[in-house]
Amino acid sequence: MAGPYPERAPAVVSAKRQQFGSRFLNDPARVFHHNAWDNVEWSEEQxxxxxxxxxxxxxxxxxxxxxxxxxxxxxxxxxxFYKIHENRFFKDRHWLFTEFPELAPSPDQNDFNDWLSENKRSEVPEGRSKEDGPGLKTEEQHMCSSDSLGHKTQMPPVEGDVTQKLSRLEICADEFPGSSATYRILEVGCGVGNTVFPILQTNRDPGLFVYCCDFSSTAVELVQTDSAYDPCRCFAFVHDLCDEDTSYPVPxxxxxxxxxxxVLSAVVPDKMQKAINRxxxxxxxxxxxLLRDYGRYDMAQLRFKKGQCLSENFYVRGDGTRVYFFTQEELDTLFTTAGLEKVQNLVDxxxxVNRGKQLTMYRVWIQCKYRKPLLSGAG
Structure with missing residues (x-):
């Protein structure tokens, strides 16, 4: 699969746009005229x-x-997985600024406008697919398309006592990594930084601080040693989303x-609720x-063979990593039970299309935004 995301004018990142793109398949005979089509309706038979x-x-x-x-x-x-693939598996997720404008800087920031003019190619917002199921190969779709993650240098040195404090995750209400920031973002399941680095590179808000963690110490090390990693604006750490005994390094x-x-799809289903609650x-x-994850009946789910199912809609890939396929209702229950209010819950x-092999592939993802209610009487 090549070029899977529909072309869009650069300005749509900061302007209103048609949901999920504007390339629609009105004539089935034209299916191989483009690499991807948006909002494809399924027939009852399908x-x-x-x-x-x-x-x-x-x-x-x-x-x-x-x-x-x-x-x-x-x-x-x-x-x-990360020892084998390092930072070559996923592309940087610049599409995040379109789907989640909450992550984008203000439109008047020059760095962001420069990025828009240099990144006119579009990308599809999906997760890993190399091992989604036997016979499913989409290497070209996920390989890193720029060298922003390919040239690594040692992390800039930080004063010794500060480094020790960060490595031990010693925090208090008044002093913790990014404690002076005015806008704080945490990515859980950061991998090698394909979300974090685009945010840091395009959002130059001096009050921004980004936290990122992953289950894999190998992945976190790749983030920390990347030339784009700036410990003054970012803090990467190892953390198990399901570990109830280890705190996050923020109050x-x-x-x-x-x-x-x-990332939530990699968690055992019966541990998801407590993770979201925390x-x-x-x-x-x-x-x-903000969440984007695999939806029920995605192509990856349909390609699993007998013997790979762990429990209902939960599977193990050939490399031992696991994946769950959600419905909108399941995710709504997880978030609302955690006390959050729905802002968005959409199926994409x-x-x-693989035009060379004349193959069609149906993907299903779910995108959610849920907000913590304001304090009663606030404002």
């Missing part, structure tokens, strides 16, 4: 076929012994934005949680 396929690939479950291994050693599988109600991009407590009143259905 939806029924997808449901049958999921029932079929779910009949044989992974044995309990292996399921325990995948849970206990999850960090090892992700470390191995409660201190974050403006929390980002979850194709994150919700970190948001300021009025703060937002795309038809991606």
């Amino acid at each position: 939806a029924a076929a997808a449901e049958r396929k999921v029932r079929e690939n779910s009949t044989q479950r992974v044995c309990q012994e292996k399921q325990v291994d995948y849970e206990v050693n999850a960090y090892k599988y992700w470390n191995e 409660g109600e201190s974050l403006d934005i929390i980002i979850l991009i194709f 994150l919700s407590r970190l948001l300021k009143p009025g703060g937002m949680m 259905r795309r038809l991606q």
